[in-house]
Amino acid sequence: MEEYIEKFPGRVVHSKYYRTPLVYTSKRVIVIGNSASGHDVSTDLLTEAELPVYVSRHSKSRWDGDEPPAGIAWTPVIREFLPSGRIVFDDDTHLDDVDAVVYCTGYRVSFPFWNEAANGRPLWDYRTEHLVGGYWHTFFRDFPTLGIVGLPRTLTFRSFEYQGIALARLWAGRNALPLPGLDEQARWEAERVRRTQAEGKKFHDIPWDTGETTDYLEFLFRLAGLGTLKGEGRIPPVLGKDLIWAIEHVRKYPVPPGNDERATRGPGDETEEPGWVVVGEERPDPVLL
Secondary structure (H helix, E strand, C coil): HHHHHHHHCCEEHHHHHHHHHHHHHCCCCEEECCCCCHHHHHHHHCCCCCCEEEEEEECCCCCCCCCCCCCCCECCCCEECCCCEEECCCCCEEEECCCEEECCCCCCCCCCCCHHHHHHCCEEECCCCCCCEEECCCEECCCCCCCCCCCCEECHHEEEHHHHHHHHHHHHHHCCCCCCHHHHHHHHHHHHHHHHHHHHHCCEEECCCCCCCHHHHHHHHHHHHCCCCCCCCCCCCCCHHHHHHHHHHHECCEEEEEEEHHHHHCCCCCEEEEEEEEECCCCCCCCCC
């Protein structure tokens, strides 16, 4: 592969550099990986790339049916990149004249702004995959003016806002509750490392169905407190009935009938809508704002 990349510079990229399908107009593209980013990138490419867009799969994803979607062609994993430009797959099939290969094989956390030598320690433990010296996925014991927003895998932008508000209140000295003591913060980190490793889970994943997401946001909400009577200070957005219903019933990717993972999606029939799957028919009462 190194020889291939040297001979065809810019042809092989990672999805972290993907920004727009316009770069791939009328080009023959192979997307490697069919999890979330592979699905998103390959679908996006359908508007500009030469069809079919090839998706190299190691295994079937939970939203794959028996046949690929229109405009997509599935291939096995790549076995070899040849100096001629030919790409050979595990089943001995091959493709020539490929213009681009986009690796959608996941990401590793990196902090290029962090100077380990100057700060005395690393920020991330790659063995346990978690922040070193962190608390509540947001704060740091030994760097009280350092915070991090956006790391936990939970309600994405909603949780990011909770983190940002909590940090702003803390640094402004207007937090409603203090952070626990340093010993308690250290115990939280050590216990979470122990528990997540024992359960085979990721340190910064916060599941919804166990109630952990609610506990996580509740702490940030209580620590931040409310804004002032004059409107100074943002109030964290509430988890209203409509939002909770959407979290528990709406899926971004349609799950084809017959997929084994349907059984884990909860009761109720699934009704496919363009780009979305709605599970069940019961909707919450409307919320008046």
